[in-house]
Amino acid sequence: MPAYQILVLGSIVPDPLQTLEPLTTPQGPGLKNEAMLPHVLDPWAAHALYEAASLVAKGAASKVTLVALGPKAKLQQVMMAVGQKVPFELLALDGPASGFTDAHEVSARLSEAVARLPGLDRSALLLFGGWESASRGAGVTLQMVGEQLGIYDQFFGVDELTVEPDGALRILERVEGGKHQVSRCAGPPAVLGWATGNLPEPRNNPQVGMANMRALLPALQKASPTPAGIGGVRFESVVVPRVTRETRIVKDQSVDEIARELVEWIRKD
Amino acid sequence: MTEKTAPGPIAPPSRQSLDVDIACVGFGPATAGFLTTLSRRLADASRPPLPSLASPGLPLQVVCYERADDAGFGVSGVVTRARAIRAAFPDLDPAQIPMAAPVREEKVLYLVDPVGASRRSVTLRAADRTLRAFHGVDHDSFELPWTPEFLHKTEGIVFSIGQLMQWMAGQVMAQGTVQIWPGTPVAEALIEGQAVRGVRLLDQGVDRQGRPGAGYLPGMDVHAALTVVADGPVGAVGRQLDQTLGMPGRNARREWAVGMKLVVDLPEDTPLSAGTVLHTFGFPEPEIFGFLYVHPDRVASVGIFVPSWFDSPTRTSYRYLQHYVQHPALWRYLQSARLRSWGAKSLLESGRRGEPFLVGDGFARIGEGSGSTNVLTSSGVDEAFATGVQLGEGVIELLEAQRPFTRPNLETAYVTRRRQSWVEQEGRVSERARDGFQRGVVTGLVGMALSGLTGGRASLGHEPPHPADQVGSVETFYAGKIPAAEVARIRADCEKRGVPLHDALMDRAGWPPIPMDGQVLVSQQDALLLGGKVQAPPGYADHVVFLDPELCRACGKRVCVEICSAEAIRPGDAGTPAFDREKCVHCGACLWSCPTRLSGTERVNLEFRAGAGGLHSAEN
Numbered sequence: 001m002p003a004y005q006i007l008v009l010g011s012i013v014p015d016p017l018q019t020l021e022p023l024t025t026p027q028g029p030g031l032k033n034e035a036m037l038p039h040v041l042d043p044w045a046a047h048a049l050y051e052a053a054s055l056v057a058k059g060a061a062s063k064v065t066l067v068a069l070g071p072k073a074k075l076q077q078v079m080m081a082v083g084q085k086v087p088f089e090l091l092a093l094d095g096p097a098s099g100f101t102d103a104h105e106v107s108a109r110l111s112e113a114v115a116r117l118p119g120l121d122r123s124a125l126l127l128f129g130g131w132e133s134a135s136r137g138a139g140v141t142l143q144m145v146g147e148q149l150g151i152y153d154q155f156f157g158v159d160e161l162t163v164e165p166d167g168a169l170r171i172l173e174r175v176e177g178g179k180h181q182v183s184r185c186a187g188p189p190a191v192l193g194w195a196t197g198n199l200p201e202p203r204n205n206p207q208v209g210m211a212n213m214r215a216l217l218p219a220l221q222k223a224s225p226t227p228a229g230i231g232g233v234r235f236e237s238v239v240v241p242r243v244t245r246e247t248r249i250v251k252d253q254s255v256d257e258i259a260r261e262l263v264e265w266i267r268k269d
Numbered sequence: 270m271t272e273k274t275a276p277g278p279i280a281p282p283s284r285q286s287l288d289v290d291i292a293c294v295g296f297g298p299a300t301a302g303f304l305t306t307l308s309r310r311l312a313d314a315s316r317p318p319l320p321s322l323a324s325p326g327l328p329l330q331v332v333c334y335e336r337a338d339d340a341g342f343g344v345s346g347v348v349t350r351a352r353a354i355r356a357a358f359p360d361l362d363p364a365q366i367p368m369a370a371p372v373r374e375e376k377v378l379y380l381v382d383p384v385g386a387s388r389r390s391v392t393l394r395a396a397d398r399t400l401r402a403f404h405g406v407d408h409d410s411f412e413l414p415w416t417p418e419f420l421h422k423t424e425g426i427v428f429s430i431g432q433l434m435q436w437m438a439g440q441v442m443a444q445g446t447v448q449i450w451p452g453t454p455v456a457e458a459l460i461e462g463q464a465v466r467g468v469r470l471l472d473q474g475v476d477r478q479g480r481p482g483a484g485y486l487p488g489m490d491v492h493a494a495l496t497v498v499a500d501g502p503v504g505a506v507g508r509q510l511d512q513t514l515g516m517p518g519r520n521a522r523r524e525w526a527v528g529m530k531l532v533v534d535l536p537e538d539t540p541l542s543a544g545t546v547l548h549t550f551g552f553p554e555p556e557i558f559g560f561l562y563v564h565p566d567r568v569a570s571v572g573i574f575v576p577s578w579f580d581s582p583t584r585t586s587y588r589y590l591q592h593y594v595q596h597p598a599l600w601r602y603l604q605s606a607r608l609r610s611w612g613a614k615s616l617l618e619s620g621r622r623g624e625p626f627l628v629g630d631g632f633a634r635i636g637e638g639s640g641s642t643n644v645l646t647s648s649g650v651d652e653a654f655a656t657g658v659q660l661g662e663g664v665i666e667l668l669e670a671q672r673p674f675t676r677p678n679l680e681t682a683y684v685t686r687r688r689q690s691w692v693e694q695e696g697r698v699s700e701r702a703r704d705g706f707q708r709g710v711v712t713g714l715v716g717m718a719l720s721g722l723t724g725g726r727a728s729l730g731h732e733p734p735h736p737a738d739q740v741g742s743v744e745t746f747y748a749g750k751i752p753a754a755e756v757a758r759i760r761a762d763c764e765k766r767g768v769p770l771h772d773a774l775m776d777r778a779g780w781p782p783i784p785m786d787g788q789v790l791v792s793q794q795d796a797l798l799l800g801g802k803v804q805a806p807p808g809y810a811d812h813v814v815f816l817d818p819e820l821c822r823a824c825g826k827r828v829c830v831e832i833c834s835a836e837a838i839r840p841g842d843a844g845t846p847a848f849d850r851e852k853c854v855h856c857g858a859c860l861w862s863c864p865t866r867l868s869g870t871e872r873v874n875l876e877f878r879a880g881a882g883g884l885h886s887a888e889n
Contacts (some may be wrong), residue, residue, distance in 0.1 A: 015802070017802035018802065019609065019799065019803070019887050033367065033566065033568075035367050036367040036368065036429075036887065036888055037434055037887075038339050038341075038342070038435075038886075038887045039887065067387045069726065073439045073443075073590075074574075075276070076439060076442050076443065077339070077340070077435065077438065077439065077442075080339075080438070080442070080448075080449055080450060080451055081339065081451055081452055083450075084446075084450055084452070086455065149696075150866070163480070200484065203473045203474065203484060204450070204452055204453050204473070204488050205486070205489075206287055206334075206450065206453065206470060206491065207285060207287055207489065209448065209450055210287065210289075210330075210332070210448070212449045217442070217445040217448075218445065220445075221443075221445055231441060
């Protein structure tokens with residue numbers, strides 16, 4: 001089985017549980033009190049990371065490198081949680097993680113960083129990332145990074161990757177109707193934008209954490225300033241999903257009754 | 270013919286182990302002080318490196334395991350003089366820490382009861398009448414014209430401890446010399462005789478009863494030459510040590526409180542400026558103290574403390590908090606505010622008298638769980654941080670001298686430092702300051718003043734009883750307001766409906782209904798979801814366990830249900846409370862509120878074990 005080199009492009013987003021309030025800052029659009037919000041690894045990118053680590057564990061890949069563009073202090077904070085999950089190396093770029101940054105600028109910075117990566121082997125390269133993003137990103141960054149690196153075999157909405165005995169990649173992409181499109185790719189380089197995959201979130205493993213952190217901390221300390229702006233884009237308006245909660249505690253309600261209430265609730269909109 | 274045999278049971282994964290030099294349990298202010306001190310020394314290239322004995326050839330291996338899912342989750346807000354914090358960070362600029370502001374104005378308000386439902390003594394009723402008669406009240410409150418100096422937080426700082434912890438974790442991690450691992454609860458200490466040899470992490474991949482399930486991963490044994498125990502007053506490891514080693518002399522943990530708060534966005538036209546601090550007493554019940562701290566950017570923390578000496582068995586923090594914020598003295602600021610965050614936490618109020626054995630072979634204790642809180646000045650964060658710094662300095666001294674972490678060495682290097690510090694001196698002064706509260710609020714306040722003004726030489730000495738013995742009966746608490754026969758009827762009705770007692774009793778006692786506005790006044794479950802963002806990762810066992818169901822069934826008070834900050838403990842089947850791990854915020858109020866003591870022990874019929882998840886807000 002070939003040993004691929006997997007780069008996972010992923011950054012951080014405010015913990016989706018938090019209440020987000022958009023506003024205009026001197027630097028452009030932002031979120032109120034964004035510095036106070038706890039952050040997590042973008043859940044879509046996290047799926048990609050766990051799938052990549054699974055391929056390493058199966059012997060299909062040699063190592064995983066997470067390439068993350070985000071504020072160094074917040075990246076460091078998130079690595080304290082993610083670092084216990086699976087083994088990986090980190091290439092940290094100290095810059096904005098806001099989804100309001102221009103996707104073209106972000107992709108340019110990421111592709112430059114990838115191209116400079118010591119030991120990069122394009123013939124073994126699988127570029128992983130999230131199919132979408134839980135940030136305010138446009139969801140096109142990964143695709144542009146691939147294009148800027150000249151990687152044109154791109155798959156999005158990936159739920160499963162199987163390495164066949166001849167080294168080909170069998171890929172399941174989500175399509176309409178809950179079905180998958182099955183593709184066969186002769187081999188790397190390729191871009192895979194993951195949906196949710198099939199793996200549960202790995203357990204926290206302190207041994208993994210100890211091993212990871214010996215490299216993660218120096219990587220964070222070496223994070224180079226990487227500015228990325230909004231590319232001259234002017235935001236007319238910004239709207240976040242409306243949060244509506246009506247909490248009741250009801251015991252022993254039938255499934256039919258729950259479904260009826262949900263339908264009524266959805267119809268309100 | 271071949272015989273088919275059924276596959277044998279799959280062997281469970283074996284328990285892994287890890288060797289480090291120093292393992293810390295819990296990341297709060299104390300550990301922040303410890304790791305700040307130690308990490309700076311480890312990063313100091315001008316001094317000889319401190320090598321690891323656990324991993325020869327590597328630098329000292331220092332890890333910190335935090336139960337909550339991130340550094341700064343599940344803690345509290347505070348106003349502090351920040352003496353130790355400023356000493357550790359001489360260039361501290363509050364503007365660099367979200368939600369931090371220098372104290373600009375500090376007031377103490379006595380709150381008159383505007384609804385007539387509060388249980389007030391004859392003395393307080395007379396005080397209320399007198400103040401009203403002489404027009405001494407403004408918005409049903411009376412500002413004390415003078416307060417003793419020891420209560421002041423002059424030149425202090427208003428912090429969100431969540432934000433402060435995130436900032437300090439960032440400072441520590443940036444040194445690159447120690448590791449902080451959130452989301453990693455420690456189940457227990459590895460004890461050999463009287464020595465601690467490390468910690469065992471919590472099992473993952475188990476069901477509610479702790480039985481192995483899918484993805485079972487036994488908690489790792491982390492062997493360490495030194496275990497730093499800083500898991501707070503209800504932490505599993507600290508309490509395990511207390512049970513194993515006992516308490517020195519007559520020390521005991523008898524006094525507690527649960528602090529519950531809201532973090533709100535104040536309206537744009539608020540007259541309150543950052544750094545405003547209000548302390549209140551008198552309402553919603555005389556035993557319940559409250560506060561309002563104003564952070565920068567029109568954010569405020571507002572909350573109450575419900576103490577163990579409040580004898581009501583229906584001591585619901587959340588309902589009382591809702592009445593508190595509606596008091597006219599506060600509602601004038603909060604009427605158009607909006608909830609940002611919510612949380613609750615137990616506070617050990619025994620102070621110096623709750624001090625356990627601070628050191629032993631292979632372990633040291635710091636922070637609130639080590640009895641560092643000053644119960645006279647109501648200050649704990651700075652004291653906790655100071656004990657961490659003291660241990661850090663002591664540990665560096667031992668490491669540089671290549672001396673082992675034995676009890677005598679830790680006594681010399683850490684305990685001696687602590688005994689010679691202001692933490693100890695002021696802790697001694699405050700030691701008996703709260704004793705009068707067992708006899709009433711006014712007596713308690715007199716006792717505090719007496720203790721503070723005489724430097725601790727005089728007090729209204731009265732050894733507090735075990736908190737389980739401080740809980741009165743519903744009938745006594747509501748005597749004169751609700752006839753006993755009606756209490757019995759209400760109790761039967763609530764049992765039938767499977768709901769706690771407190772709402773029905775408070776409604777009947779004259780507390781007005783809460784006019785839910787969806788902004789500040791929200792249901793308790795919405796406070797969890799919108800404010801605390803409470804989470805519980807799958808694969809962990811229940812951490813609240815009722816030991817003997819028969820004792821629960823026989824308990825007529827069920828204070829655990831009434832005080833539960835998150836409605837995680839509810840009336841269950843057959844009279845035994847039911848625990849819902851997904852709602853728990855790990856405040857620990859159920860532990861010290863359980864009125865059923867196990868015969869001949871200090872323990873109660875409820876176990877509060879290590880657990881995962883809880884609050885997901887770093888604004889508290």
